[in-house]
Amino acid sequence: MEPPAPQRRVTIVDVARHAQVSTTAVSKVLRNAYGASPEMRAKVRRAIDELGYRPLAAARGLRGQTYTIGVMLPDIRNPFFPEILDGITGHLADTDYQVFLGPGGCNDEQAEARVTDAMIDRGMDGIILIAPVSSRARLEHIASAVPAVVVGRHGHSAVYDTVTDDDMAGASLVVGHLAGLGHRRIAHIEHRETDATRRAEMPNAQRADGYRRAMQAIGLAEEIDVVSTSYTQQGGYEGARQLLARPRRPTAVFAGADIVAMGVLEAVAEAGLSVPGDISVAGYDNTTFASFGPISLTSVDQAGHDIGGNAARLLLERIADRQKTSVQVKLSPMLVPRRTTAAPQA
Amino acid sequence: MEPPAPQRRVTIVDVARHAQVSTTAVSKVLRNAYGASPEMRAKVRRAIDELGYRPLAAARGLRGQTYTIGVMLPDIRNPFFPEILDGITGHLADTDYQVFLGPGGCNDEQAEARVTDAMIDRGMDGIILIAPVSSRARLEHIASAVPAVVVGRHGHSAVYDTVTDDDMAGASLVVGHLAGLGHRRIAHIEHRETDATRRAEMPNAQRADGYRRAMQAIGLAEEIDVVSTSYTQQGGYEGARQLLARPRRPTAVFAGADIVAMGVLEAVAEAGLSVPGDISVAGYDNTTFASFGPISLTSVDQAGHDIGGNAARLLLERIADRQKTSVQVKLSPMLVPRRTTAAPQA
């Protein structure tokens, strides 16, 4: 018993035959290339529709373009990334490009390499790296193989463009907000960073620096108090425990990320203290759950959609001209005050 | 001024020349195919490493395989999907396959079609569709073009495998839990479904059915109370407002999804009622935020990791044998009681 005809895919040759033209002509129509009359175009398009033809990306890839753009996400769980992604897909919606996401395995440098290599192997036309943890050299290596845009790294490179949030300014907003409410003992929980280059480029480090500068700027240098853990719920919990054990307890905690703030809230509740009564808490990223009623976390909103849109725009520009000089876009964040911050108790 | 040599990619021919063997031999080594001696393998591998050669997926695709698997996610925001994804990538980690995610644009049938078509055009070796909203016919169409596994649809098809959570049982767990605490007036908020086929296949409908059956089974048929909105925060908020306006207010609300429960909590707080004192609330999916301290939502945990693992396994089996009879896997969910449910007030 035979399988019922393995049904070959319709190719450009079938279309050409059906429309009684050459394959070259069909190819020209597909790519909106020069050298095809309106009548020709119409005829070919009709044949394409009648046969339900779709160009095979692999074959196109062998000749150059795949019409595919890769986006590397280090961690799909981070609720901030979808915003960026929407910005990207929105900008690319009416182009011929299709976006695929590469799951970068939670901040793991090796997993990142695997995914980016896979994207290059698949001949993707360009890639967007979101908050990569890879080394500088590695990023430049990638960018030399394929047009690339890096999101969320402050370093400046000649071969790739960058789009970032102004984390320094964001931290400043938080400190300003808390100080404005009357707080003086404002502590910060940061993500520990050991590597020197990354210290300069990663957003977490910028937030910590921004915190320090802002504290100094408003005359609270004496009160600077930074705990180094990690940007996880656990990290927030541990950081808060340390802060709560201080002889002079801080009256406000600026957590470097919303997820960290979740851990802080837990530790605070466990210590029998109330928020914002006994202690104010602010996060960063304005993730979806920050707005949930029972949480209602004061946070900093990065213009995720704009970040994504700009990244896509720059990538298209770079695909069009690989030699163009690199661009750095820095967008301004916004403070979203909610119910976890209030004036300190008298 | 010349650009500094456009650096051609290393190809299989370069490797063959460098190792002084034929391209066929190199290809055999790459694919672990039959017909290459151990010495040959060693020699070729050395050459590969020395040149840093990586096979071009596009060229492979033209000959059949791309070693790429596509996963369609209808909504990256849904915090339940990462679990599934981990299960998939975990299962595929030590194979040669690479996973790429297609962003399916929030429950939009057309966007889904665009992504799945794109995957087929790119010659992907297999695709996993997570909670697709597309019609039955469309799913079968896809599955006839490429090996496919559908996750989160209860329908049975001959051409694709399915992996689902036993939503009926999950709903039963919630009702049982609440009834066990002493509740009788247990209401449910469901996602409105108009299409008939989907009513039978979609998890949301199964949860609603499971709720009804469970209520009947324990003699609470009289108390069945279902509000139809949507699986969104807004839907939960509106649903809860309706329920709270009832002359006999329910003492417990079973929300069809965690995000719905968030809306419920908000409406309840707004009405000046307390949880679980005045009203108990349960969700479904056990998403990350359900466990956050200030929320602590009773929910149902689907074995996301197992779902993903099974989906990947079935897909590999189907890739190996496209004619094999289809399989349906149904996994059992687990109740996770937290602080939003308690005995009703006397």
Added chain:
DNA sequence: CACCGCTTGGGCAACGTTACCCAAATTCGC
């Protein structure tokens, strides 16, 4: 009328890989 430039269409050779074949060398069975 010779010449030029432009438009329209097609022929052909890649692109990098693998499936299918065949040839030579080696081992096995008796």
Added chain:
DNA sequence: GCGAATTTGGGTAACGTTGCCCAAGCGGTG
């Protein structure tokens, strides 16, 4: 020690698309 079977390696023709080139036709110009 001879034919048969098995192992090992290579030659070659696709796979579907596009970039480069060329040819024919056409209108305008000097």
